[in-house]
Amino acid sequence: xxxxxxxxxxEVWDGNMAASHALRQAQIDVVAAYPITPSTPIVxxxxxxxxxxxxxGEFVMVESEHAAMSACxxxxxxGGRVATATSSQGxxxxxxxxxxxxxxxxxxxxNLVNRALASPLNIHGDHSDMYLGRxxxxxxxxxxxxxxxxxxxxxxxxxxxxxxxxxxxxxxxxGFLSSHTAQxxxxxxxxxxxxxxxxxxxxxxxxxxxxxxxxxxxxxxxWHFEHKAQLHSALMHSSRVIEKVFGEFAKLTGRKxxxxxxxxxxxxxxxxxxxxxTVESARVxxxxxxxxxxxxxxxTIRSFRPFPYAELGNALKNLKAIAIMDKSLPAGAMxxxxxxxxxxxYQVKDSKHPILSNYIYGLGERDLTQVDLENIxxxxxxxxxxxxxxxxxxxxxxxxxxxxxxx
Amino acid sequence: MKGWNDFEIGAILFPFANNGExxxxxxxxxxxxxxxxxxxxxxxxxxxxxxxxxxxxxxNCFNCWVYCPDAAILARDxxxxxxxxxxxxxxxxxVDVCPTNPKSLLMFSDHEDxxxxxxxxxxxxxxxxx
Ligand code: SF4
Ligand code: SF4
Numbered sequence: 001x002x003x004x005x006x007x008x009x010x011e012v013w014d015g016n017m018a019a020s021h022a023l024r025q026a027q028i029d030v031v032a033a034y035p036i037t038p039s040t041p042i043v044x045x046x047x048x049x050x051x052x053x054x055x056x057g058e059f060v061m062v063e064s065e066h067a068a069m070s071a072c073x074x075x076x077x078x079g080g081r082v083a084t085a086t087s088s089q090g091x092x093x094x095x096x097x098x099x100x101x102x103x104x105x106x107x108x109x110x111n112l113v114n115r116a117l118a119s120p121l122n123i124h125g126d127h128s129d130m131y132l133g134r135x136x137x138x139x140x141x142x143x144x145x146x147x148x149x150x151x152x153x154x155x156x157x158x159x160x161x162x163x164x165x166x167x168x169x170x171x172x173x174x175g176f177l178s179s180h181t182a183q184x185x186x187x188x189x190x191x192x193x194x195x196x197x198x199x200x201x202x203x204x205x206x207x208x209x210x211x212x213x214x215x216x217x218x219x220x221x222x223w224h225f226e227h228k229a230q231l232h233s234a235l236m237h238s239s240r241v242i243e244k245v246f247g248e249f250a251k252l253t254g255r256k257x258x259x260x261x262x263x264x265x266x267x268x269x270x271x272x273x274x275x276x277x278t279v280e281s282a283r284v285x286x287x288x289x290x291x292x293x294x295x296x297x298x299x300t301i302r303s304f305r306p307f308p309y310a311e312l313g314n315a316l317k318n319l320k321a322i323a324i325m326d327k328s329l330p331a332g333a334m335x336x337x338x339x340x341x342x343x344x345x346y347q348v349k350d351s352k353h354p355i356l357s358n359y360i361y362g363l364g365e366r367d368l369t370q371v372d373l374e375n376i377x378x379x380x381x382x383x384x385x386x387x388x389x390x391x392x393x394x395x396x397x398x399x400x401x402x403x404x405x406x407x
Numbered sequence: 408m409k410g411w412n413d414f415e416i417g418a419i420l421f422p423f424a425n426n427g428e429x430x431x432x433x434x435x436x437x438x439x440x441x442x443x444x445x446x447x448x449x450x451x452x453x454x455x456x457x458x459x460x461x462x463x464x465x466x467n468c469f470n471c472w473v474y475c476p477d478a479a480i481l482a483r484d485x486x487x488x489x490x491x492x493x494x495x496x497x498x499x500x501x502v503d504v505c506p507t508n509p510k511s512l513l514m515f516s517d518h519e520d521x522x523x524x525x526x527x528x529x530x531x532x533x534x535x536x537x
Contacts, residue, residue: 105417166416204419212427214420214445226411227418234416 029080079205102137268297313348
């Protein structure tokens with residue numbers, strides 16, 4: 001029996017330490033991991049918890065991230081609670097196996113500490129890796145700070161392992177900005193946290209010898225489509241369970257999360273839509289913009305997959321202008337978020353069709369400053385007053401050289 | 408035909424209808440396989456040529472049985488009993504390793520009737536002299 005850790009009411013943790021403690025409290029059967037910046041401390045801390053007797057499960061050190069996720073898939077199919085962590089190139093190496101995990105409906109929890117993709121090599125944060133895994137059939141949850149990294153890890157097990165869901169789940173946090181920034185975190189006691197997550201319920205475990213199962217069999221044109229459709233349907237419906245878990249977590253902790261998080265949006269005319277730590281900066285900028293007479297708001301989503309089209313469309317439909325912030329290379333298109341937010345607004349009934357603009361920013365952790373955000377709110381205000389775009393749809397912020405903009 | 412919402416999640420197949428542990432005790436011919444199991448479902452769609460077994464020449468050395476990558480060679484009561492065409496992929500390895508002269512397994516077109524094939528079996532080859 002693992003020893004419990006006595007936690008203070010308030011701990012000073014960075015996002016990685018917060019995630020490590022959440023994993024420890026979940027009493028995972030198998031963590032298979034390979035280190036990569038900036039997610040390394042998650043499994044490093046976890047490894048020291050194992051060696052000091054605070055964890056009963058297995059900690060498997062492998063030779064690559066591909067092997068780490070493969071071991072996770074094997075252990076999860078065998079019938080255990082399983083988790084790991086990675087970033088950037090390591091995540092890229094895992095991608096092939098991510099599809100195995102989701103196709104086999106194994107409720108693995110993966111901490112993805114968001115970081116740029118090479119080349120050029122860059123160890124800092126942007127959202128490129130998140131988008132690389134976008135279509136892999138995993139639930140993707142987004143967090144802004146260490147407290148949320150902790151809370152969402154606890155909830156991720158509940159969501160992934162729910163019998164209606166059984167879909168592997170990624171908890172995203174921003175590399176360095178969240179993962180290496182120490183803040184006050186209010187943890188639950190080990191006992192309360194574990195009680196919230198609950199005992200692991202296995203489904204079609206490979207170790208159930210009385211009911212042998214074949215995982216990952218071949219299905220060509222005759223059945224492949226049906227299996228993928230089943231996963232898609234389960235993902236689309238999982239938001240119901242995500243909201244249920246958010247609700248139960250709020251009852252336990254008083255911390256209420258929502259699929260759509262808005263700030264000052266009720267009477268806003270213009271808003272910034274972003275993911276991750278940028279949301280917190282944007283709230284400060286919106287507050288300042290209000291002092292200048294701009295009716296500014298901020299919106300974000302907690303689950304990037306499933307994408308909450310209807311809820312988001314409804315939350316944003318009455319705005320006059322929205323800036324959609326993509327912290328990744330759109331590579332020959334509008335930003336990924338831009339496309340999805342735009343679709344949400346087109347889907348929702350009685351939308352006032354806000355004017356949309358797309359800002360590409362922060363690649364390789366180029367700073368996004370309050371001045372940048374102030375300018376964005378100014379441009380939004382101009383769009384709102386003109387009733388049309390007053391600048392190109394897609395613009396790059398903080399890029400050296402001639403201005404880059406498209407469409 | 409089942410729809411996408413009819414089957415077990417996770418693309419999982421269950422080879423035995425029930426009691427897997429009991430099934431392991433019995434011979435594979437007597438087990439209660441499900442139609443989705445790879446024992447019952449044909450996994451040989453891509454075979455172009457098939458091996459035909461000639462029991463008249465076969466010396467029951469089991470080379471073919473050992474080497475077949477799909478366990479598609481049928482052996483019963485210590486005798487080679489031919490080929491399981493539901494599982495044979497037509498790779499020809501069994502023919503390659505068969506030591507008799509002429510060979511006791513030969514590849515024929517998948518459409519060839521086995522009786523015809525046996526009638527057209529080649530004669531013993533003379534040993535090549537140096
Ligand atoms: S052809 Fe290949 S698969 Fe078929 S019986 Fe021979 S060795 Fe086995
Ligand atoms: S290898 Fe040839 S001789 Fe040996 S058992 Fe198989 S068919 Fe018979």
